[in-house]
Amino acid sequence: METSLIAAVFATAITAGTPILFAALGEIFTERAGILNLGVEGMMLVGAVTGFMVAYKTGNPWFGVLASMLAGGLLSFIHALLTVTLKANQVVSGLALTIFGTGLSGYLGKAFIGQPLPNPFKAEKLGLLGDIPVIGPVLFQQDPLVYLSFVLVPLSWFFIFRTKMGLNLRAVGENPGAADSLGVSVSKTRYLYTMVGGMLAGIGGAYLSLVYAPAWMENMTAGRGWIAVALVIFSTWNPLYALVGAYMFGGIDALGFRMQLLDVQIPSYFLSMLPYICTILILILTTYKAQRNGVGAPKALGLSYDREER
Amino acid sequence: MVIKKRSVIALLLVLSLALLLVGCGGEKQPAGDSAAPEAQGEKMKVGFIYVGPPGDAGYTYAHDQGRKYLEEHLPYVETKFMESVPEGAASESYIQQFVQEGCDVIFTTSFGYMDSTIKVAERNKDVVFLHCSGYKTAENVGNYFGRMYQARYLTGIVAGKQTKSNLIGYVAAHPIPEVIRGINAFTLGVRSVNPEAKVKVVWTNTWYDPVKEKDAAKALLDDGCDVIAQHQDTPGPQQAAEEKGVYGVGYNSDMSKMAPKAVLTSAVWNWGPYYVETVKAVKEGTWKSGSYWGGLKEGVVGLAPYGPMVAEETKQLVEAKKQEIIAGKWDVFTGPIKDQDGKTKVAEGEKLTDSEILEMNWFVEGVIGTIPKKK
The missing domain is CATH 3.40.50.2300 (Response regulator)
Known part of the structure; x- marks a missing residue:
């Protein structure tokens, strides 16, 4: 009984954490390039609605995922255009993107409200792996997008920290002037990774409308985009920690409900505060340690780069 | 300098576009706005x-x-x-x-x-x-x-007849009298046809969060519940029941489309007739201020069509109770009713008044769960 309870909590933690994980992963790429994009919530919503619309029309959820990537990418392109080319304030542009995305998704989705998805992603057992006791049901009886995230996280880590392109990416975020003098195009890099970020945020949104609660409901992200932004700080801009954090943040609710059923009284408001408390703690720690260990925010995060002002 | 100005303009453009779209999404375009009103006065x-x-x-x-x-x-x-x-x-x-x-x-x-x-x-x-x-x-x-509690009671009958494990999950929103009243009415309905059954309550403290509400239902399902009722605005809990292959009772509007194999019925609002009646009264000058609390009789609350799994016998039971309520012979909070600790709250032959119903802050017998205390 006890192990099955724990397994259930972990399995739910993974599914609840996956949308935040995708979005946070994207934002890690974006912020590593020195661009702060606070439009995650808006991009997730637009991703959710376009993903649902296309999956609904074509009957194939994979087309939905592609559409959500496209939509998220397009929205983040606006952000890149404003902040990289026009050098607008990144915070303002990001916030505008969230407002824009929220409105746009509501507008686009009008006709799809109350429609069930004919062919949502289903949990699939991964062969023999799914039969391993405890671990199997938790890790290997999930839906295809969760498996995708399993692959994507280590790949992203490898890309950012172990490849030359990753090095260039980090250089642009830390010291764009130096990167520029070495022949790395700062604006191209920033455009590229801002859009990668948007695409991943789009998938995060699509996860909600195609897997988690397969339907379109206005504002269905309910603030998860902001949790993803917090998660990026929590993860210290490292995809591996983002995975841990996403499952932790996702598991808090699952755990809270089971506590209620066991009649353990923890105020649920306290539980919903936990992700943010953790984030603030990590923020304090990393700022404190930043000088010595080189962990912490990319140095040029949020700053426009102008070659002439170098 | 030039660049800065340009960026400000661009930002303003995007902002106004965003606001425009939000506006479009929100505002109703009255059909034939410019031409029609003059023609008809x-x-x-x-x-x-x-x-x-x-x-x-x-x-x-x-x-x-x-x-x-x-x-x-x-x-x-x-x-x-x-x-x-x-x-x-x-x-x-x-x-x-x-x-x-x-x-x-x-x-x-x-x-x-x-x-x-x-x-x-x-x-x-x-x-x-x-x-x-x-x-x-x-x-x-x-x-x-x-009087949503009347419809809740009827859905309770349906749920009580359907459960096999005699455990029914209730995904509750915020701990306020409206929600508590719903849980109590539902539980009374369940136990009127199945005295063995119990209703387990989990609070989400949300009105609208499909993911969280689905998670809450999952926790209840893992705990052995085989029918899920809810108070929030999203069909998340119903979808959880559908995935698990068990049943659910929706709320607010007919949720059967979202979970066709799970939804037995839904307790629904039907505001149309009330709105027509009220606006008509204002137009004719007969409207008077007051409190309107319509129920099954007025048609403000009701049940959505049944799912195919609901037995004929159950439907008849519900119909009989419904007619009793409509005729005013009986209402949900008529004694004897005991609270969670087995103490008699409403004696036989007595009935709660409307204000007692509106301020309800205790659970009836058969509910498993606690109402979070206010400090």
């Missing part, structure tokens, strides 16, 4: 303030269906609505805006608009205001709500 304007988007497939959706019903049935009425209006003091300016736009009747459809409605009404005596789910009235402010 001045139209009566009715405004609706919504707490969520009409696309929530739940609470606001039900109000919006009522608004459309009103427009269809009274050709001289033109409606407007504002969606996702914040509750509390901030709502005042939104309500005032509808007055400025010439609304004759304004429905404010959520609890948190109560004080703002009263305030705006004091300044605008020639406009009629109707506030949903509150308790304050004024000369030109009436309030209205529905």
Whole structure:
């Protein structure tokens, strides 16, 4: 009984954490390039609605995922255009993107409200792996997008920290002037990774409308985009920690409900505060340690780069 | 410098585009706005303030269906609505805006608009205001709500007949009397046909979060529940029941489309007839302020069509009870009713008054769960 309870909590933690994980992963790429994009919530919503619309029309959820990537990418392109080319304030542009995305998704989705998805992603057992006791049901009886995230996280880590392109990416975020003098195009890099970020945020949104609660409901992200932004700080801009954090943040609710059923009284408001408390703690720690260990925010995060002002 | 100016302009452009789209999403375009009214004389304007988007497939959706019903049935009425209006003091300016736009009747459809409605009404005596789910009235402010507990009781009968594990899960929203009343009525319904069954309650403290609400239902399902009832606006809990291959009871509007194999029925709002009646009364000058609390009899609350898994016998049981309630022979909170500790709360032959029902803050026997204490 006890192990099955724990397994259930972990399995739910993974599914609840996956949308935040995708979005946070994207934002890690974006912020590593020195661009702060606070439009995650808006991009997730637009991703959710376009993903649902296309999956609904074509009957194939994979087309939905592609559409959500496209939509998220397009929205983040606006952000890149404003902040990289026009050098607008990144915070303002990001916030505008969230407002824009929220409105746009509501507008686009009008006709799809109350429609069930004919062919949502289903949990699939991964062969023999799914039969391993405890671990199997938790890790290997999930839906295809969760498996995708399993692959994507280590790949992203490898890309950012172990490849030359990753090095260039980090250089642009830390010291764009130096990167520029070495022949790395700062604006191209920033455009590229801002859009990668948007695409991943789009998938995060699509996860909600195609897997988690397969339907379109206005504002269905309910603030998860902001949790993803917090998660990026929590993860210290490292995809591996983002995975841990996403499952932790996702598991808090699952755990809270089971506590209620066991009649353990923890105020649920306290539980919903936990992700943010953790984030603030990590923020304090990393700022404190930043000088010595080189962990912490990319140095040029949020700053426009102008070659002439170098 | 040039670059900076350009970027400011670009930002403004995007911002205004965003606002425009938000606006488009929210505002109703009255059909033939410019041409029609002159031809038929001045139209009566009715405004609706919504707490969520009409696309929530739940609470606001039900109000919006009522608004459309009103427009269809009274050709001289033109409606407007504002969606996702914040509750509390901030709502005042939104309500005032509808007055400025010439609304004759304004429905404010959520609890948190109560004080703002009263305030705006004091300044605008020639406009009629109707506030949903509150308790304050004024000369030109009436309030209205529905006896949802009657429909809840009926869905309880359906759930009590369907459960095999004798454990029913209830995904509860916020610990306020409205929700508690619903849980109690539902539980009484369940135990009227199945005295062995128990109702387990989990609080989400949300009205609208599909993911969280689905998670709560999953926890209940893992705990052995085989029917899931709910109070929130999203079908998340029903989808969880569907995935697990068990049953559920929806709320607000018919949720069967979202989980066709799971949803037995839904306890639904049906505001249309009330809106028509009220606006008509205002038009004819017969409207008087007061509290309206319609139930099954008035048709404000009801049941959505049954799913195919519901047995004929169950339907007859429900129908019989429904007729009893409509005829006024019996109501849900008629004794004997015991509370969770087995103490008698309502003695045999007694009945709770409306104000006792409205302030309910205790669980009936058969509910497993606690009401979070207020400090």
